[in-house]
Amino acid sequence: MIRETFSQALSMLAGDPQVWEIILRSLVVSGTAVLSAALVGIPLGLLLGLSRFRGRGAVVTLVNTGMALPPVVVGLFVYLLLSRSGPLGSLGLLYTKQAMVAAQLVMALPFVLGITVTGIGSVPRELLMQARSLGAGRLQVALLALREARALVMLALVAGMGRVIAEVGAVMMVGGNFRGETQVMTTAIMEEVRKGNYSLGLALGLILLTIALAANTLMMRLKPGRLPV
Amino acid sequence: MPAHGRKPVTLAWWLPFLAAILAVATWGCGGAAESNILIASTTSTYDSGLFDVLLPAFTADNPGYTVRVNAVGTGEALELGRRCDADVLLVHAPEAEEQFVAAGYGIERHPIMYNDFVIVGPGSDPAGIAGGQDAAAAFGEIAAAGAGFMSRGDDSGTHKKEQKIWAAAGVDPAGDWYHVTGQGMGATLRAAAEKAAYTLTDRGTFLSMRGNLPGLVILVEGDPLLFNQYGAIAVNPENCPQVNVEGAQAFISWLESDAGQQVIGDFGREQYGRSLFVPDAGSGGPR
Amino acid sequence: MSVLLEAREVRRRYRGRLVLDVAEFRVARGESVCLMGPNGAGKSTLLRILNLVEDADAGEIRFAGARVDSGSRWARLRMAGVFQHPCLFRGSVADNVAYGLRMRRLPRNEISRRVESVLAAFGLASLANRDARELSGGQAQRVALARAVVVEPELLFLDEPAESLDPLASADFQDDLRRVIEYLNTAVVFVTHSLAEAAFADRLLLMADGEVRQSGPAAEVMRSPVDLFAARLLGFENLLPGRVSTLMDGGAVVELRQGPFRLYSERPAAGAVTACFRAGEVLLRPAERRGPHGRVNRFPATVKALEPTGSSWQVTLDCGFEIRARVSHPESLRLRLAPGTAVEAHVPPSAVHLVGRGASAATAADGSDVGDDAGAEAVSRA
Structure with a gap:
């Protein structure tokens, strides 16, 4: 069974351009979502991690709670927003990749934001004071904090990517799993399993696992100092 | 480690990602000029593969349309219709469909085809129901024998049909012989095969999975109670001005046409030696 | 500047x-x-x-x-x-x-x-x-x-x-x-x-x-620490409470609270004071070569304890009142220092710094010695 699954996975990779298309779509959709989450979440995380204001604790708690948000609920929320009868229905974004990106962004953001805040918070205050003492301005202090906390920030991105690329409920709901358009690996797996094609589902699962392994290995091998901070 | 290996701030690092964002932002924005038809259908219909032959035949006869199918549960399909997120519904829940139309969400219900359910079970047939044509009687015997039965228990069309049959048999299914999987047809069939239990399934799914279901055979078929009528409904533009009512009508008309009915009737013949869906447009169906 | x-x-x-x-x-x-x-x-x-x-x-x-x-x-x-x-x-x-x-x-x-x-x-x-x-x-x-x-x-x-x-x-x-x-x-x-x-x-x-x-x-x-706190911070190990009895020309004679002893300082002061001097400024010489008794700030003493501080020894002396001195290792050998050894301790008047005991000293001018003493002790332990 396992051997059969493996050989099926390999032959699918070798022979079926549709599979490659699905894989590529998964990567692009989830990658875009995580990157957008990074573009929003990292600056916001810096702001939250470095500043002290009334209600900050409540905000951080809220963000951390967001990490536990079930994907289907996020999907439902984004669906209701983008539905033709919803407030953003006129944009016609339901059942598009943009909608999937939006849903995954909502899922990835608490991860990126929450872990970034934790990372920034773990940078000793004295170190940041030292940077100020050497003449750093606000922005430079923030960049230094990011540099010091980058291991955790990278972890935040990897964790976010891991969450969204493996998620099925939300993308199924807002993407519709349209073949050749919005079908991604997880929804394809879901469909195959539903049809009883367990081995095909497993094969796709193996591909997903391989991609995750490759991504994690790549992240681990990224030498400190080669990151854009 | 050499110091010059630690270059900070490289814009180049971000470029691929910016490119990716742009790609996604523009991807799929091309086909706006075509007429898109959005169908909400049940997963079992979708998974049978019917749309794989139906859609190319439709677009061949009606160029200029693109059709997309959203495969969801029966309840969700109706809800999508209520929320205007589908142009056409193709579902098999006659009472719910009529309510949907009566409430003004759909224009009219068009019977299109029916498929049938079969009672499958282990070849050893401990309840001795093989060859029967009365579904309710067969269920009664299964319950009386206390033979294992797998129910989907997921409120799907199939599950509703199963409940209807239990009611006809006058049995309240409960006990250690009655198992609820809470999953789809495929998973439930597999569970039935593993446990050598009986279950109710649509013929299409059973036939397409037969190779993976050792020991499971069709035991009871042909009872009109086991027939499953499909209807197509165009979502009402009075409730949803955004829907593509013209496309929806065109699709439904084609399904009712001889060409459409022919495609439906031929589906499955080659692979399974018999039709999986019986076209019955205009007949009102056996109910 | x-x-x-x-x-x-x-x-x-x-x-x-x-x-x-x-x-x-x-x-x-x-x-x-x-x-x-x-x-x-x-x-x-x-x-x-x-x-x-x-x-x-x-x-x-x-x-x-x-x-x-x-x-x-x-x-x-x-x-x-x-x-x-x-x-x-x-x-x-x-x-x-x-x-x-x-x-x-x-x-x-x-x-x-x-x-x-x-x-x-x-x-x-x-x-x-x-x-x-x-x-x-x-x-x-x-x-x-x-x-x-x-x-x-x-x-x-x-x-x-x-x-x-x-x-x-x-x-x-x-x-x-x-x-x-x-x-x-x-x-x-x-x-x-x-x-x-x-x-x-x-x-x-x-x-x-x-x-x-x-x-x-x-x-x-x-x-010149201004108060006991400053004296402690600046490393004055010997802090002896007393009262200025005679104001001499450019200096003061302090009657130590402990016993009939007098300590001369080159600094002028009045009233209740604490005499402060560093252990390193106390000079020790052998008891037998002791000069005529009664010369300024020379006290016959017995070694009570000897503690190593690394490069030198800290010596606790009993002169009737207790003081601490610091001697180098060769010096301790020369003086044959051991608990019980008799020596003469010399506190140069230039080394003795007097700090007033402020308001509390003024109110307790008539010799509420117990209270004063407790105050000085509290500071020295701080």
Whole structure:
């Protein structure tokens, strides 16, 4: 069974351009979502991690709670927003990749934001004071904090990517799993399993696992100092 | 480690990602000029593969349309219709469909085809129901024998049909012989095969999975109670001005046409030696 | 000398408690100022406020004549600080040293030139490419000092930089510090617990409970503490309560509370006082060579205890009252010091400093000795 699954996975990779298309779509959709989450979440995380204001604790708690948000609920929320009868229905974004990106962004953001805040918070205050003492301005202090906390920030991105690329409920709901358009690996797996094609589902699962392994290995091998901070 | 290996701030690092964002932002924005038809259908219909032959035949006869199918549960399909997120519904829940139309969400219900359910079970047939044509009687015997039965228990069309049959048999299914999987047809069939239990399934799914279901055979078929009528409904533009009512009508008309009915009737013949869906447009169906 | 930095009425509260309340503080260009005080005296807080990395709750700070606060980056760019822990950033030693220069947007080649020269000056050239977080404590603190010095600040802040170092590294660091203070034309404000380091400073400030208790030229402050607290902080081990009985010409005779003993001091004082002198200034000689009895500040004594302090011995003597002396190892051998040995202790009148016992002494002028004594004890244990 396992051997059969493996050989099926390999032959699918070798022979079926549709599979490659699905894989590529998964990567692009989830990658875009995580990157957008990074573009929003990292600056916001810096702001939250470095500043002290009334209600900050409540905000951080809220963000951390967001990490536990079930994907289907996020999907439902984004669906209701983008539905033709919803407030953003006129944009016609339901059942598009943009909608999937939006849903995954909502899922990835608490991860990126929450872990970034934790990372920034773990940078000793004295170190940041030292940077100020050497003449750093606000922005430079923030960049230094990011540099010091980058291991955790990278972890935040990897964790976010891991969450969204493996998620099925939300993308199924807002993407519709349209073949050749919005079908991604997880929804394809879901469909195959539903049809009883367990081995095909497993094969796709193996591909997903391989991609995750490759991504994690790549992240681990990224030498400190080669990151854009 | 050499110091010059630690270059900070490289814009180049971000470029691929910016490119990716742009790609996604523009991807799929091309086909706006075509007429898109959005169908909400049940997963079992979708998974049978019917749309794989139906859609190319439709677009061949009606160029200029693109059709997309959203495969969801029966309840969700109706809800999508209520929320205007589908142009056409193709579902098999006659009472719910009529309510949907009566409430003004759909224009009219068009019977299109029916498929049938079969009672499958282990070849050893401990309840001795093989060859029967009365579904309710067969269920009664299964319950009386206390033979294992797998129910989907997921409120799907199939599950509703199963409940209807239990009611006809006058049995309240409960006990250690009655198992609820809470999953789809495929998973439930597999569970039935593993446990050598009986279950109710649509013929299409059973036939397409037969190779993976050792020991499971069709035991009871042909009872009109086991027939499953499909209807197509165009979502009402009075409730949803955004829907593509013209496309929806065109699709439904084609399904009712001889060409459409022919495609439906031929589906499955080659692979399974018999039709999986019986076209019955205009007949009102056996109910 | 022109004033570089000036602070007035600087106050800081922490959880409702006043932790800093400094009426006035000035640093002139090129001047070195040392802050001493027990932990929690507010030294570090004051330093961070003066360094403009934190804000005071009230008060005014002027740098080069202009009003500044933590938002005045232009002023911060003319300062630099080294904190108690080295606080090195991720990256190489050279990266760390270059940080302040990069903040000042110096040209790339100028940065590498300056980094190279400062690393050479601090004997760190061989470590330039090492990961800064793999250095020993001494190396790291030296890098931190180089990182601050390389920007050629007009004002340098050092917060107990040698505190966390082992004695050897600390001695090396003291040399670096002395060179920085003596050879750079930089004003320095530094915090230390070490009298040896405080001695480098032009001015010395003693702080307690957020306030400046005493300030003045370092040599003068070290010689003449204004109160018991200052005396303890400045290392006066012998604190003997008494009362001035005779005011002599340019000096005083103190009747010690313990027994019929008199101690002469070259400093004038009156009323209830505490006579303070350092253990290192007590001279010991053999008992048999004792001069005529009754000569000034010479007391027959018996050795009560002998404790090693590393390079020397601390000797506890019973002269009828108790005093402590410090003798070198060869000296202790020559005097054959052991518990029970009889010696003569000489306290030079020039070494005896008298501090008044303030208001409490005035009210207790008629000899409420018990209360006085308890007060003095409490201070000496603090």
